[in-house]
Amino acid sequence: MTTGEFKKLFDRIKRIQQGLGQKSGAGFVWDYTFPDGDTHSYRITNLKKPEEIEDDVTHLFLCVWNAKDYVKELVRQKGGDQKEIERIVNSDRNLSICADVANYLKHSVLKKRPRSGHYCRLGDVKYEIPQSCVKGLKFGDHYVETNVSNPDCITLTMAIKDEQDNILGDAFECLERAIIKWESVLSSLNLKLN
Numbered sequence: 001m002t003t004g005e006f007k008k009l010f011d012r013i014k015r016i017q018q019g020l021g022q023k024s025g026a027g028f029v030w031d032y033t034f035p036d037g038d039t040h041s042y043r044i045t046n047l048k049k050p051e052e053i054e055d056d057v058t059h060l061f062l063c064v065w066n067a068k069d070y071v072k073e074l075v076r077q078k079g080g081d082q083k084e085i086e087r088i089v090n091s092d093r094n095l096s097i098c099a100d101v102a103n104y105l106k107h108s109v110l111k112k113r114p115r116s117g118h119y120c121r122l123g124d125v126k127y128e129i130p131q132s133c134v135k136g137l138k139f140g141d142h143y144v145e146t147n148v149s150n151p152d153c154i155t156l157t158m159a160i161k162d163e164q165d166n167i168l169g170d171a172f173e174c175l176e177r178a179i180i181k182w183e184s185v186l187s188s189l190n191l192k193l194n
Contacts, residue, residue: 001077006070009063013179016060020172023048024151043145047154050125057122057158057171058105064178065102068095071185078189088185090115094177097160097168122171123159130154 025048033039068089072082089095096115103110104121114120135149148154158171 001070001073003074006067006074009067009070010182013060013063013067016056016063017175017179020053020056020060020156020175023154023156025049025052027148039142041143043143044127044129044148045145046148047127047151050127053125053156053158054122057125057175060175061098061102061105061122061171064175064182065098067182068099071182071189075189080189085185088181092178092181094174095181097174098178101160101171101174116168118162118168120160120162120168123161123167126157126159128155128157 024046027043027045027047028049029041029043031039031041068085072085075082075085089099093116097118097120100110100114100116100118100120101122104119110119129146129148130153133148133150133153135147138145138147156172159167160169160171160174162168
């Protein structure tokens with residue numbers, strides 16, 4: 001493996017991360033059936049679908065975790081101790097959570113002791129849409145439509161949960177911090193990707 005191959009992976013990580021920052025999209029619809037049997041549709045316009053965000057988050061967790069093997073190989077090529085990379089991962093909360101989430105996504109179960117001490121999995125994407133971001137609300141017979149005028153002002157969150165459904169943190173924040181940690185590790189190894 002070459003530094004160029006690692007740069008390619010890290011560039012992919014950055015592109016996916018940038019894509020997560022893009023919140024605008026075609027919008028989405030979901031239905032809810034009330035206890036009385038009445039079904040209503042809820043429509044949100046101009047936002048990326050939750051499934052698209054989940055796909056990007058999942059892909060990013062897998063890529064960020066795959067970076068570990070690339071870093072270990074670069075360390076090996078420089079004559080360094082690959083075990084040091086494992087120690088770094090195990091001592092960093094965000095990288096260890098990344099490891100557990102990625103392995104859960106890959107295998108649907110963790111067979112080994114989790115690095116973070118928790119059996120981590122992702123929750124649902126949540127949208128916080130301030131009133132100032134809404135252009136209008138439309139009410140109809142059994143439907144409500146929310147027209148989002150400024151997708152950039154909404155807040156997205158996605159919980160990382162443990163086996164008891166306790167929230168360990170937010171996927172977006174964890175990924176950002178894990179990427180920053182990898183950049184710090186690369187810098188400490190004098191590996192330049194630019």
